[in-house]
Amino acid sequence: MTANAGTAPDLDSVQSVASAIHHAISTVIEGKEAAVRTAVTVLLAEGHLLVEDVPGVGKTMLAKALAKSIDCDVSRVQFTPDLLPSDITGVNVFNQNSHSFEFRRGAIFANIVVGDEINRASPKTQSALLECMAERQVTVDGTTYPLAGPFLVMATQNPIEMEGTYPLPEAQRDRFMARISMGYPSGAAELAMLQSHGEHDPLGALQPVTDGATVQRQISAVRRLHTAPALREYVVALVTASRNHSSLRLGASPRAGLHLLAAARANAALAGRDHVLPEDVQTLAPAVLTHRLMLTGEAQLSGRSTGDVVADILQRTPVPSGRR
Template sequence: MTVPAQTATDLDSVQSVAHDIHRAVSTVIEGKEDAVRTAVTVLLAEGHLLVEDVPGVGKTMLAKALAKSIDCNVSRVQFTPDLLPSDITGVNVFNQTTHEFEFRKGAIFANIVVGDEINRASPKTQSALLECMAERQVTVDGTTYPLPGPFLVMATQNPIEMEGTYPLPEAQRDRFMARVSMGYPSGAAELAMLESHGEHDPLGDLRPVTDGATVQRQIQAVRQLHTAQALREYVVALITATRRHSSLRLGASPRASLQLLGAARANAALSGRDHVLPEDVQRLAPNVLSHRLILTGESQLTGRTTGDVISEILQRTPVPSGRR
């Protein structure tokens, strides 16, 4: 297979844009390089990102910093129990002057949508995002409206043990390409945060380093990256293993296969390669798969996690060699 010439031409541009975004976000988020890189990877893979952790560790700050580093339409939705689906998708309003209904766009009509504490909204409101995230369109009263590109939903959520939260439905979790956990910062990173954030707000100093049209071109370039047949078979083997594993009640969906391969392409582009390696798949597998898998009751009682299962599957699944 011949790699398209435009892939090699655009690869440097993809790296440059990704590096600029990563550097800009890192000025706000201290000591979380993996989380920032995963966010940039999901952006270039045209996916959606779920940021899950306890309050106060920078979930919303990561989402806002990524959004602010790109000159495009950005909206923020603060999810609360009284939020209505129409607040997200939009609603038809009767115009007294024209005596006709007019569509008023909701918050979802933006390039980057920052959804804060998504699991504090009711399941009915959460479900308003399903069509938007999967098909990049909104249907209101029988009329379908396309969403702009690029389109990225970055949602934060607190652990389900927190008071006032609703667990996300499996169908909605499956629409998020990846999940990251911020974790507590190291002592050095927290000290640096106290010094930098104490005097001023670094988010206020953040300026866009690229624009939406440029990001959309990088997304198209990432899609062109060479993916060998053996590599695609490796992805399918990993996904199939989750469906047959004795510790799992629910394995990964076919959508997970597509999104794992897409994330691996973006990771390869960020690494300066015009082809995908098994290492790209292995690096992204925990982020892409962990939130989609459901353990059996017995596995939960023994203290196993979905991360443990993914590590086991990665170790047991034969890794392809060479580029074909």
């Protein structure tokens, strides 16, 4: 056990809390174990999650279920074309009685912020999230207000081909630790959903299984997990390969490497290990990297996807062996 690694009791607590959250969400979301696990992983890695898919597959339900499973401050923002940046960050309002300006906090001042259909808002409004997500603070009229932890933005968006959507700016996408798609449920899961959702509202019956302070302690424990030098070099090799790949005109940023390592730590903690393995990195790489990459015109015409490129990079990059 290394000096900076999480202790066994820490990991037991992380697993216990994560399992409780996972089970609570699974009572609402049928047959989407991988999506639920990634959501819990991003929460413990102190990141932000983007859920992209067509309408009606449970994107908002997943976000609301995660928020409701934790007893903490939660806010929900319905992104629309007329939403203003001040609706998110807050605004200074003049008080006639005190003859001074008072700051009224926006929806971003919560532990979990559910952003519904984020790409239906204008790019200007989307940009209001940049400082919040990257620095966990809000600056309004020259005054900076910190955001309390844990802090998670869980946003949903429809594919950009859908009517009335704006593509997320590259800087915005890069601030999301991971992107997942829900996909359609299996026949058995959809049949179970028709039965359970038809008789009662599982989201309404969902009760918190932990609180924000406990989650923050688990996040701190995850941060202490051991990462060997060879493992960190592997992460750097992956993001560097994306910048040099012939099918990409925009590769992964340094922030992507930080997010990939943090997500791999959380994945290792969920598995009960006090150290990160290459398998943790490989498991999270598609969710962490694909939404940050931009294909060349030739790659798009040939029908390649960023997922194909990430798979190619994982296959070509040498995997470290042993724990050093």
